[in-house]
Amino acid sequence: MPITPRPSTSSFAALARLLRYARGYRRQILAATSCSIINKLFDIAPEILIGIAIDVVVNQETSFMASIGFDSAQSQILALGALTFFIWAGESLFEYLFQILWRNLAQRLQADLRQDAYEHAQRLDMSFFESRSSGQLVATMNDDVNQLERFLDGGANAMIQVVVTVLAVGAVFFIISPLVALLAFTPIPLIIWGAFYFQRKAGPLYADVREKVGDLATRLANNLGGIATIKSFTAEEREAERLRASSEAYVSANRKAIRVSSAFIPVIRMAILAGFLATFTVGGMMALEGTLNVGAYGVLVFLTQRLLWPLTGLAEVVDLFERAMASTRRILDLLAEPVRVIDNASQNLPETVSGNVVFNRVSFSYPNGVTGLRDISLDVSAGHTLALVGTTGSGKSTLIKLLMRFYDPQHGDITIDGQSISAISLKSLRQAIGLVSQDVYLFEGSIRDNIAYGRPEASTEEIIAAAQQAEAWSFIEQLPEGLDTPVGERGVRMSGGQRQRLSLARALLTDPAILILDEATSAVDNETEAAIQRSLRHIRHNRTVIVIAHRLSTIVDADTIAVIDNGQVRELGSHQQLLAEDGLYAAQWRVQTGRADDTVTG
Structure with missing residues (x-):
């Protein structure tokens, strides 16, 4: 669902944004709201019946009930009893209906919000994930969505019923006695002002609470993910203290918000007391003087009490509302993040891709202003191997990210078989490319699931063939459960070399026309590197291969080697040609082979 640009950060602005998002649920919202209103009208009706009953007992043949056709006091009481039954039955029915409607709406809306937020996040470019912690994102999609669900489960109904109570009770008061109504409702503006005042005070505090929740989630995720490092450096106590600090910051932020919201209850109680005393004393005097019917006086007293409880609970409702709107802002802000890599192309690569890759005067700078590439041109012939070498941060991985369209270049163009990748759908583009990175990510599940991740429908024979190609089958078949062996979270049950070979098998199973190895052998043992x-x-x-490597010994057979330095191609040629040039590549070769003092001659 499209989201409008971010407006004011107030809670009511957040509510307006939420209602725009939820416009597809308009019928459910109207139905739930109607049931809440009808339920509350039934809820305050018994107080009116009690007043009418008092009027029957006191006035009998001259009572209100007598004026509408019930002559005897007994018939009046029986009629009131029957009416009470139907009112209570109606109240129970509509309470059941609004509970069902609001709770189902809460479940449906929170599920859709989480799904939309996740799907939108998947469309964002990599700079978004590089600038935000995973803990904050998880907190937004989980904790914040759940906070909104809690409000819709009960808070929305409570807010509606408070408004209905004030309006309905006010109407009854003014019908019975405008003077008593004026005195009883004089504190209402103070209560409304207090609600808005505390809302303005509490809003920023609850926004801070949600931020602290995200920080705490980030700390927990990082520590649990790095538990081996923590143990190896005996840093358990230090990390426990850091977690305690994050937890205390969350407690402190909550304490400030609670202090403000808790002060609201005494203010409302005193305002309600003023209204109740006005009804109790002034109405009582009027009843004694005979200017106010005794039954009507009873109605006013009982309705004032009925008004007391929902307004006293308004503080809790406002508290829940503020927490929910703080969460809503974070969810909708995530949904409002602009998608910079737009996938609006309908064109696909042909079924058979040759794999000719051309970088044509490509320049790119990261969002933080750091220049990644400057006017790079490279032509990788189909079926050839291109090796990219250079120091860390020189721009090698940036080239790969642009080819995968994790980012779009600011200048220049990249083509595959003559087609600009910006004119190719992302699905078609990425299905033609197999990526094996240095930081292998395996999903929790079995070896089979991870190898078949790009082709879930692949047969066992195809999975085994891919594993054999990647030289992973030799260790897989020795495992007791074979392909069904669990890899653990992030593949923790596999060694680094095993994870790397599984990653290669995963890429090979899709049979990509272009295979990218992003420093795939830089952190593995000699046996894995050889494999x-x-x-x-x-x-x-018959496959185009692009290799990023630090170990030059692994790319001596490459058709072309490009030396990238400070975002530019400094040298280009084969291994022997670059050695003969005696430039950056030759110098790095001598360092890695232990011949730093040698001089290479052409």
Whole structure:
């Protein structure tokens, strides 16, 4: 669902944004609101019947009931009893209906909000994830959505019924005695002002509470993910203290918000007391003087009491509302994040992709102003291997991110088989590319699930063939559960080399025309490196391979080696050609081979 640009940060602005988002639920909202209103009208009716009953007992043949056709006092009481039954039955029925409607709406809306937020986040470019912690995002999609659900479960109904109570009771008061009504309702403006005053005070405090929740979630996620590092450095006590600090910051933020919201209750109680005393004393004097019917006086006293409880609970409702709107702002702000890499192309790559990749004068700067690439041009022939080498931060990985369209370049163009990748749908583009990165991510599940991640429908034979190509089958078949062996969260039950080979098998199963190895051998043992090298010799035939490598020994057979330095191509050629040039590549080769003092001659 589209979200309008972010307006004011007030709670009512957040509510307006939420209602715009939920316009598809308009019928459910109207039905739930109607049931809440009818239920509250039935709820205050017994107080009116009590007053009428008092009038019957006191005045009998001259009572209000007698004036509408019930002659005897007994018939009047029986009629009131029957009416009371139907009112209580109606109240119970509509309470059941509004509970069902509001709770189902809460469940449906929170599920859709979480799904929309997640799907929108998946469309955002990588800079968004690089600038935000995963803990904050999880807190937004989980805790904040649940906070809104809690408000819709009970708070929305309570707010509606407070308004209905004030309006309905006020109407009865003015019909019976405008003077008593004026005195009894004089404190209402103070109560409304107090509600808005505390809302303005509490709003920023609850926004801070939600931020602290995100910080705490981030701390927990980071610590649990890095538990091996914590243990290896015996940092348990230090990390426990850091978690305690984050937890205390959350407690402190909550304490400030609670202090403000709690002060609201005594203010409302005193304002209600003033109204109740006005009804009790002035109405009583009028009843004694005979200017106010005794039954009507009873109605006013009972209705004033009925008004007391919902207004006393208004503080709790406002508290729940503020928490929910603070969460709503965070959810809708996430949904309002602009998608910079737009996938609006309907064109697909052909079924058979040759794999000719061209970078044509590509320049790119990151959102923080750091220049990634400057006027880079490279032509990778189909079926050839291009190796990218250079120091950390030189721009090698940025090239890959642009080819995958994790970002779009500010200048220049990238083509595959002559087609600009900006004119190709993201699905078609990325299905033609297999990525094996240094930081392998395995999903919790089995080895089978992870290898087949790009092709869930793949047969067991195809999965085994991919594992054999990646030289992963030798260790898989030795495991007691084979392909069904669980890898653990993020693959913690596999060694680094095993994870890397599984990642290669996962990429090979999709049979990509272009295979990217982003420093895939930089953090593995010699055996795994040798296994991956053997795999590459077999799989690079009829496939374009782009390799990012620090170990130059792994790319000596590459057709072309590009030396990237400070976002530019400084040297380009084969291994032998670059050694002969005696430039940056040759210098790095001598360092890695232990011949730093040697001089390479052409």
